Amino acid sequence: MKNRLKIKSFILKYESVLSSFVVVLFILILTVKLLLPNFLRITTIFTERKELTTKLVQLKKKEALLTLQNRDVLAEDFARLNMIVPASKDYVLLFSTLDQLQQSTGVFVTRSDFQLGVVSTSSALLKKPVGEPSFLLPINLEVTGDIGQIEIFLRSLTNLSGRMITVNHLQLTMLDDGSVRSSIDGNAYFNPLPKTIGKIDSPLPQIKHEYRQIIERVSQNMVLDRQPPEFPSQVPVGNDNLFF
Amino acid sequence: MSKKTINLIIEKDDDLPVLKRLKKFAPVTAAVCLILFVLLYSISLIYLKLNTSEYNKLKAEVTSSEKKITSYQATEGLYLATFNILDVINKILAKNFSTVADTLPEVYGIDSDEIDIKTLTVDRNGQMSFSLTAYSLTALEVFVGELLNKQIDAVFSDIKAQGILRDKDGSYTMTISLKYRKSPAATS
Numbered sequence: 001m002k003n004r005l006k007i008k009s010f011i012l013k014y015e016s017v018l019s020s021f022v023v024v025l026f027i028l029i030l031t032v033k034l035l036l037p038n039f040l041r042i043t044t045i046f047t048e049r050k051e052l053t054t055k056l057v058q059l060k061k062k063e064a065l066l067t068l069q070n071r072d073v074l075a076e077d078f079a080r081l082n083m084i085v086p087a088s089k090d091y092v093l094l095f096s097t098l099d100q101l102q103q104s105t106g107v108f109v110t111r112s113d114f115q116l117g118v119v120s121t122s123s124a125l126l127k128k129p130v131g132e133p134s135f136l137l138p139i140n141l142e143v144t145g146d147i148g149q150i151e152i153f154l155r156s157l158t159n160l161s162g163r164m165i166t167v168n169h170l171q172l173t174m175l176d177d178g179s180v181r182s183s184i185d186g187n188a189y190f191n192p193l194p195k196t197i198g199k200i201d202s203p204l205p206q207i208k209h210e211y212r213q214i215i216e217r218v219s220q221n222m223v224l225d226r227q228p229p230e231f232p233s234q235v236p237v238g239n240d241n242l243f244f
Numbered sequence: 245m246s247k248k249t250i251n252l253i254i255e256k257d258d259d260l261p262v263l264k265r266l267k268k269f270a271p272v273t274a275a276v277c278l279i280l281f282v283l284l285y286s287i288s289l290i291y292l293k294l295n296t297s298e299y300n301k302l303k304a305e306v307t308s309s310e311k312k313i314t315s316y317q318a319t320e321g322l323y324l325a326t327f328n329i330l331d332v333i334n335k336i337l338a339k340n341f342s343t344v345a346d347t348l349p350e351v352y353g354i355d356s357d358e359i360d361i362k363t364l365t366v367d368r369n370g371q372m373s374f375s376l377t378a379y380s381l382t383a384l385e386v387f388v389g390e391l392l393n394k395q396i397d398a399v400f401s402d403i404k405a406q407g408i409l410r411d412k413d414g415s416y417t418m419t420i421s422l423k424y425r426k427s428p429a430a431t432s
Binding site for chain 1: 298302313328331332345360361364365366
């Protein structure tokens with residue numbers, strides 16, 4: 001009885017302080033449960049909205065650029081360009097380019113020396129030479145013809161009609177029969193393709209006017225003899241019975 | 245019989261000054277907290293109401309655009325590979341304009357029947373050297389004159405002639421070194 005009276009008198013005495021404390025505590029609980037989540041969401045919206053807007057602009061640009069691309073045309077352009085600077089050393093392509101140039105210019109390639117090094121491009125440890133845009137394949141050629149033919153041959157090496165070969169050093173010697181023997185030191189190039197295409201919102205580089213000109217030159221000068229395979233939508237099947 | 249008195253009024257003890265102050269400020273603090281909470285919560289609700297739908301719409305647009313781009317993944321790979329090769333070709337062409345091929349017509353163009361160029365070397369920087377045989381002095385003079393004209397036209401520079409020999413048959417043999425100058429823009 002005495003204890004009750006004591007508690008009652010304590011409550012009466014601290015009534016205002018206690019009720020205030022209860023109210024503050026309640027507000028604290030509401031703040032944690034309601035206000036803070038709201039504020040967190042507001043912060044998220046505020047910070048992400050800017051990022052999302054920028055990302056959307058990038059994506060729309062990329063989408064528009066990709067929609068404009070014709071996949072078949074791209075595939076054909078890529079196939080052509082890949083014959084100028086292939087992804088591997090591709091010595092077969094080098095020989096076929098020289099054979100083609102022999103036929104078109106009338107010169108005779110009497111010796112061709114490629115420093116192939118490690119034949120496998122993918123497994124070999126590749127290191128791009130400093131200051132060079134691509135991997136180099138040093139070559140040495142000996143070509144015989146008249147001076148006009150040799151000049152056309154030299155120009156054809158970089159006219160984007162086949163594997164690109166640049167000339168570092170040329171030595172011409174006039175032979176007794178009036179023809180000219182030339183010794184050419186130069187480089188062919190190869191460029192391993194990128195293995196990944198980057199993040200979905202990474203911007204695509206724009207193919208510039210000068211790059212379009214290269215594509216046009218390649219289309220004019222090079223004929224693709226390797227057509228991409230066509231797959232029929234329906235493959236006809238044979239008779240069930242082989243004897244009828 | 246003596247009278248007994250009982251004091252029914254509870255004796256009021258004086259509060260401590262801290263308690264007095266607490267009693268005074270606690271309700272005010274509680275009221276201020278309540279008002280602040282109501283205010284901030286209302287503002288947050290209004291902001292969310294106004295912006296959530298716009299934010300969700302933006303997010304949905306990004307997702308749909310990403311989906312569309314994913315469907316173009318093969319084209320994107322092809323496009324990037326094509327760009328990569330184009331970039332390499334462009335850099336190679338910019339670095340290796342056809343100096344070597346361009347020098348030949350400049351020298352062989354002034355070749356006459358009475359002049360034979362026996363050997364010629366040229367490098368990618370346009371540094372050229374050739375040995376020639378002239379079967380008459382007049383032909384040699386014409387040839388050298390043409391070379392000097394080309395020097396005036398800024399096609400050649402630094403022309404040097406070495407080891408001029410006159411053979412028994414009246415022909416002249418000499419070695420000429422020069423530098424071919426042509427701007428990369430001039431070559432196509």
